[in-house]
Amino acid sequence: MKIESHPFEPFVPDGAVVLMLGTFPPKPERWSMEFYYPNKINDMWRIMGSIFYGNKDYFWIEDEKRFDLPRLKTFLSEKKIALYDTATRVRRLKDNASDKFLDIVETIDLDFFFKRHPTIRAIVTAGEKATGVIAEKAGVELPKTGDVVHCTCHAHHFDLYRMPSTSRAYPLSLEKKAEAYRAMFRQLGYEV
Numbered sequence: 001m002k003i004e005s006h007p008f009e010p011f012v013p014d015g016a017v018v019l020m021l022g023t024f025p026p027k028p029e030r031w032s033m034e035f036y037y038p039n040k041i042n043d044m045w046r047i048m049g050s051i052f053y054g055n056k057d058y059f060w061i062e063d064e065k066r067f068d069l070p071r072l073k074t075f076l077s078e079k080k081i082a083l084y085d086t087a088t089r090v091r092r093l094k095d096n097a098s099d100k101f102l103d104i105v106e107t108i109d110l111d112f113f114f115k116r117h118p119t120i121r122a123i124v125t126a127g128e129k130a131t132g133v134i135a136e137k138a139g140v141e142l143p144k145t146g147d148v149v150h151c152t153c154h155a156h157h158f159d160l161y162r163m164p165s166t167s168r169a170y171p172l173s174l175e176k177k178a179e180a181y182r183a184m185f186r187q188l189g190y191e192v
Contacts, residue, residue: 001091003105008036008084011073012117016082018188019117020124021108021134022166023099024087032066035073036083037166040065043174044126044166045072050178051185051192052079079190082120084108086133098169099129107133114156122188123151123158127165134160146180148187161187 007025022037031038037045045067049058052075059067059075076083089106114120125131128142135142138151143162151160161184164170164177185192 001093001103004090004092006085006088008034010082010084010113011036011076012082012084013077013080015080015119016117017080017119018122018124019082019084019113019120020126021084021086021130022126023104023130023133024085024090024102027092027095033069035067035069036085038067040067041168042166043168043177046174047166047178047181048075050174051182056174056178080119082117084113086125086130098167099127099165102129104129104133107137110134110137110156111154114154118156120156121158122161124161124163124184126163127167127170128162131160131162146183148184 026039032040045059046056050056059072061068086108087102087104088108091103091105092101093103094101123134125134132142138153138160140149140151143149143160145162145164148159148161151158163184164172164180166177182192
């Protein structure tokens, strides 16, 4: 079975304090842009638009059916939010992006990541599989969705927030997902 390597470099603005991690991007034919959460039906950027701008379509360009990548990068840089994924190499067991059909071959090197980006004080994972990777590396129990646990990994202290998956397949409305993410951002000191 073919092994896929992660198609994107980590996005880490100067002074990043939050690292958001999914599992692995969907196949390129599902992308509306070459960046994280590229699937036009994924809720991540609608959640962020709802929370920070009161408009779920803030990052969406309707007539082009894609997200506004420059606007996203500006937003993430201003908010000091980094993006990457927990899996760096995977095998797809089925021809889709579902976490349950991803065989993780290689995971994020957290030690290397923390050494290069020591300002990160929180990791936010979207979904169970992504959370499981970080919980295992940090030697903590898998937190419940919406919960936070304090972790130490490679002498770096951080809070691990397990958030709902932003996939439309996850059985929770956009509004409920946005409520959960808003509460998390408030705990992190953001004005939302």
